[in-house]
Amino acid sequence: MGNSSLHVLKGIDFEVEQGELVAIMGSSGSGKSTLLNILGMLDVLDEGSYTLDDVLIKDLDETKAAKYRNKFLGFVFQSFNLINYKTAIENVSLPLYYQGVSRKERQEQALKYLTMVGLADWATHLPSELSGGQKQRVAIARAMASKPKVLLADEPTGALDTKTSYEVMDLIQKINQEGNTILVVTHEEDIAEMCKRVVKLKDGVIIEDKKVKQVLAADYVQ
Amino acid sequence: MFSRDRWLEIFETIRKNKLRTFLSGFTVALGIFIFIILFGFGNGLKNQFQEFFLDDATNTISLFAGKTSKPYKGFKSNRRIEFDNSDLADIKENFPFFLEYITPRISRGATVKYKNEFDNYTTRGVGPAHQFAEKTIIMKGRYINEDDVKNKTKYAVIGRLVAQDLFGQEDAIGKFIDVGNSVFKVIGVFQDDGGDREERYIYIPYTTRQLLEKSNDKVDEIVLAFKPQIGHSGSLVFERKLREFLKKKKSIAPSDPNGIFFRNRADALKQNQQFANVLQLIVTFVGLGTLIAGIIGISNIMVFVVKERTKELGIRKALGATPKSVIQMILHESIFITTISGYVGLFIGIFVLKSIGVSLQDYFIKDPYIDTSTALFATVILILFGGIAGYIPAKRAARIKPIVALRDE
Numbered sequence: 013m014g015n016s017s018l019h020v021l022k023g024i025d026f027e028v029e030q031g032e033l034v035a036i037m038g039s040s041g042s043g044k045s046t047l048l049n050i051l052g053m054l055d056v057l058d059e060g061s062y063t064l065d066d067v068l069i070k071d072l073d074e075t076k077a078a079k080y081r082n083k084f085l086g087f088v089f090q091s092f093n094l095i096n097y098k099t100a101i102e103n104v105s106l107p108l109y110y111q112g113v114s115r116k117e118r119q120e121q122a123l124k125y126l127t128m129v130g131l132a133d134w135a136t137h138l139p140s141e142l143s144g145g146q147k148q149r150v151a152i153a154r155a156m157a158s159k160p161k162v163l164l165a166d167e168p169t170g171a172l173d174t175k176t177s178y179e180v181m182d183l184i185q186k187i188n189q190e191g192n193t194i195l196v197v198t199h200e201e202d203i204a205e206m207c208k209r210v211v212k213l214k215d216g217v218i219i220e221d222k223k224v225k226q227v228l229a230a231d232y233v234q
Numbered sequence: 235m236f237s238r239d240r241w242l243e244i245f246e247t248i249r250k251n252k253l254r255t256f257l258s259g260f261t262v263a264l265g266i267f268i269f270i271i272l273f274g275f276g277n278g279l280k281n282q283f284q285e286f287f288l289d290d291a292t293n294t295i296s297l298f299a300g301k302t303s304k305p306y307k308g309f310k311s312n313r314r315i316e317f318d319n320s321d322l323a324d325i326k327e328n329f330p331f332f333l334e335y336i337t338p339r340i341s342r343g344a345t346v347k348y349k350n351e352f353d354n355y356t357t358r359g360v361g362p363a364h365q366f367a368e369k370t371i372i373m374k375g376r377y378i379n380e381d382d383v384k385n386k387t388k389y390a391v392i393g394r395l396v397a398q399d400l401f402g403q404e405d406a407i408g409k410f411i412d413v414g415n416s417v418f419k420v421i422g423v424f425q426d427d428g429g430d431r432e433e434r435y436i437y438i439p440y441t442t443r444q445l446l447e448k449s450n451d452k453v454d455e456i457v458l459a460f461k462p463q464i465g466h467s468g469s470l471v472f473e474r475k476l477r478e479f480l481k482k483k484k485s486i487a488p489s490d491p492n493g494i495f496f497r498n499r500a501d502a503l504k505q506n507q508q509f510a511n512v513l514q515l516i517v518t519f520v521g522l523g524t525l526i527a528g529i530i531g532i533s534n535i536m537v538f539v540v541k542e543r544t545k546e547l548g549i550r551k552a553l554g555a556t557p558k559s560v561i562q563m564i565l566h567e568s569i570f571i572t573t574i575s576g577y578v579g580l581f582i583g584i585f586v587l588k589s590i591g592v593s594l595q596d597y598f599i600k601d602p603y604i605d606t607s608t609a610l611f612a613t614v615i616l617i618l619f620g621g622i623a624g625y626i627p628a629k630r631a632a633r634i635k636p637i638v639a640l641r642d643e
Binding site: 049054055078081093094095098102107109110115158 | 238242246250251545549550551552554556633637
């Protein structure tokens with residue numbers, strides 16, 4: 013980290029409506045991950061404001077940030093970030109644990125979301141026993157388990173082959189169709205085309221923000 | 235703190251991270267185990283030492299008479315000085331402030347017979363107070379008393395080994411033995427922690443001994459005890475005054491180093507006490523060192539554990555774990571493991587100490603033990619420091635931003 017400051021984002025002004033599926037694109041160093049980290053409260057902004065669900069997100073200490081993350085946000089990472097000694101269902105029920113949901117309720121909820129991503133049969137398997145696509149689907153189930161306002165996906169398909177990528181995007185589209193707001197950071201054109209809106213970043217500013225005709229991933233998945 | 239969910243979460247973590255759990259648990263258990271063993275051995279060494287040196291009363295002064303080396307008041311040098319009964323009375327009368335008790339001691343070798351058994355033993359003509367000076371423990375019957383001294387009775391108190399040699403399984407009390415051709419009645423059997431030699435003595439009233447020796451009133455040796463409350467320095471004053479008094483009475487030149495000799499057990503005691511203190515210091519030092527080594531061990535393990543979990547903690551934080559819950563989780567887990575394994579180490583240590591304790595007597599370690607409070611204290615200290623050692627890296631880990639933790643591959 014260091015103390016020398018580096019202006020990565022130089023004035024980003026955009027709004028996301030409920031139910032949107034936004035792709036944030038840009039080459040590496042464009043600031044797309046930083047933007048996502050700020051949206052995800054994993055990082056703090058120096059200037060400006062960030063409002064989420066009519067709540068102004070500011071003066072975050074770690075405890076507050078943790079609570080907001082738990083309440084508002086679901087994360088999907090390129091490297092899945094499942095806890096390797098916990099089974100799929102335990103991973104999915106973890107955010108519910110931090111919400112203070114009872115054990116029995118957690119189990120039910122977690123199984124419901126695992127069923128949604130089609131992995132109910134794999135509930136008691138460890139991440140090491142799952143394929144990359146399966147791991148990402150578990151991660152998505154985990155992100156959705158806390159019923160977040162926004163699902164933030166950082167290169168969700170970055171570690172997957174094309175076919176698996178489309179399967180994951182298919183899942184993301186389905187979740188979006190149920191009314192969930194999703195932001196996907198990607199540098200792959202085909203993945204971006206599967207979203208409803210594409211925001212392109214370059215050197216810390218938005219150079220393009222357009223609605224696109226969504227390509228359905230389901231068409232590629234058989 | 236005591237929610238069931240939290241416990242389940244911790245048990246799960248422990249169950250699924252067996253190596254990590256084993257490592258930290260093992261360190262704690264080993265630390266406590268070694269602490270207990272070393273501390274116990276140290277105590278054993280001290281016990282043995284006490285037995286060697288501290289079996290007699292430690293506030294006694296022995297007086298012996300010898301030959302003078304200087305002429306004085308018309309007496310030639312090289313004159314033999316002798317104590318007699320009047321000296322006992324005079325000392326008693328003149329030093330009530332210092333004196334606890336006084337007894338003569340007249341040692342004579344004698345052949346002692348009972349039926350067909352006989353052997354040579356040392357008899358000691360003594361007063362009743364001698365029992366305290368030697369810390370003689372009466373097993374059966376009684377010791378010499380004032381009436382025996384007054385009436386010059388032919389009573390004998392015999393050592394445990396004398397009774398064993400002469401009487402075997404037979405009860406010695408009330409039996410008559412032949413001591414140097416006079417018949418004595420056995421009135422008591424004693425034991426002494428000073429070892430076998432001390433249990434081969436036969437005590438008789440000193441007046442009886444004097445009677446047998448042509449009814450004289452001579453005394454070889456005077457054993458007296460000063461009041462413990464006057465302390466070592468007080469005893470030195472007592473000794474000086476006593477020396478002046480006796481030299482005057484016996485007409486010995488004040489500057490004559492010979493004639494009367496003193497042996498102050500307090501001097502020996504002081505040296506022994508110093509040695510015992512040094513031993514105590516070593517024991518404490520070893521214990522402390524082990525404890526510190528244990529604490530360092532746990533600290534290392536805890537740092538390693540937290541480091542290993544950095545990514546997991548980052549994930550947990552991204553999923554909504556507050557810094558507080560992260561710290562609590564790590565502490566809860568580490569304290570749980572250290573407590574369990576600390577007590578395991580404690581019990582194994584005490585068990586091992588108990589079971590090998592007896593066989594170490596040959597190596598000058600007697601009854602190695604550790605008192606429960608010390609053992610518990612050490613365990614609690616280790617648990618406490620295990621907690622502190624876990625807290626510092628846990629706090630740091632809880633403060634890292636999740637993205638940093640997640641980048642940590």
